[in-house]
Amino acid sequence: MISSPTEQCDAKIVAMAETVCCKSICLRVIDFSETSQIVTLLTARHGVVGLIAKGIRRIPKKSSAPLMAPLDVLSAGQVVYIPARQDGQLATLTAWDVTDHRPHLRRHYKKIITAQLLAQVTIATGASDDVAEEMLRQLERTLSDVAAADSLRPVVAYLKYAASLSGYAPDLMRCAGCKELLGPHASIQRHSVGLFCDLCCRSDTVTRVDRRILTALNRLSPPCDLPDPLHQAPADPVALYHAAQLLLFHLRAVLDDRLRLIESFQSMYMPPSVYPIAATVIC
Numbered sequence: 001m002i003s004s005p006t007e008q009c010d011a012k013i014v015a016m017a018e019t020v021c022c023k024s025i026c027l028r029v030i031d032f033s034e035t036s037q038i039v040t041l042l043t044a045r046h047g048v049v050g051l052i053a054k055g056i057r058r059i060p061k062k063s064s065a066p067l068m069a070p071l072d073v074l075s076a077g078q079v080v081y082i083p084a085r086q087d088g089q090l091a092t093l094t095a096w097d098v099t100d101h102r103p104h105l106r107r108h109y110k111k112i113i114t115a116q117l118l119a120q121v122t123i124a125t126g127a128s129d130d131v132a133e134e135m136l137r138q139l140e141r142t143l144s145d146v147a148a149a150d151s152l153r154p155v156v157a158y159l160k161y162a163a164s165l166s167g168y169a170p171d172l173m174r175c176a177g178c179k180e181l182l183g184p185h186a187s188i189q190r191h192s193v194g195l196f197c198d199l200c201c202r203s204d205t206v207t208r209v210d211r212r213i214l215t216a217l218n219r220l221s222p223p224c225d226l227p228d229p230l231h232q233a234p235a236d237p238v239a240l241y242h243a244a245q246l247l248l249f250h251l252r253a254v255l256d257d258r259l260r261l262i263e264s265f266q267s268m269y270m271p272p273s274v275y276p277i278a279a280t281v282i283c
């Protein structure tokens with residue numbers, strides 16, 4: 001049964017050397033039995049961690065006590081858990097203390113789907129211990145910015161950061177086929193990794209983008225280095241959409257994960273097909 005509040009973290013660490021207490025963001029929740037759930041958290045200590053939360057479904061959904069709040073996807077909180085003894089096993093959740101349930105995000109269907117897609121990307125990236133704290137910081141800022149503004153800029157910045165963290169940052173300057181500098185356009189192809197020039201493109205192109213988008217994407221900072229969303233320069237939503245799509249297709253290929261919310265993302269943000277790229281920059 002999940003019951004212990006954050007105040008007990010220090011005492012628990014002393015009493016149980018293997019118990020970990022740290023900041024986290026909930027990325028996925030799966031009902032496991034009538035009383036338990038399997039949850040995936042991005043933790044500041046161990047990166048992406050799968051945990052069994054025994055008895056958590058007994059907690060009343062309408063409980064007003066913040067320390068007793070259920071685990072919901074995208075919530076931030078202090079977690080206490082016992083790490084798995086072996087690879088492939090689940091850690092055991094012993095306490096969960098919500099610090100931000102993200103009410104501003106949950107009021108908008110579009111934003112919640114976008115944020116859940118970022119959670120899927122984070123799981124697929126599988127952050128390791130050494131980058132865990134930084135990834136948590138970047139995702140926290142991204143979710144905060146998505147909640148605060150309608151721009152896709154923080155989403156694109158996080159996708160670029162996640163691709164870099166996975167060790168598969170796309171080369172935005174050179175063709176993955178002939179290694180020459182990319183021309184006015186570059187394409188992502190099905191079953192291939194990287195960007196291709198028009199000469200190297202085959203018929204199974206998934207998306208084709210303007211080089212100006214790649215140039216701007218190359219300059220785009222990680223989410224935490226962006227100005228406050230309310231003080232950012234206006235960006236071209238069409239260019240941002242194409243940049244996001246390019247990075248999502250790239251991540252899907254290199255991470256070998258379906259990222260099933262890509263289709264929902266496309267249907268929500270896709271601009272009219274004849275819509276020109278008006279602005280010269282996206283960042």
Ligand SMILES: [Zn+2]
Nearest residue numbers: 175178197200
């Ligand atoms: Zn080429």
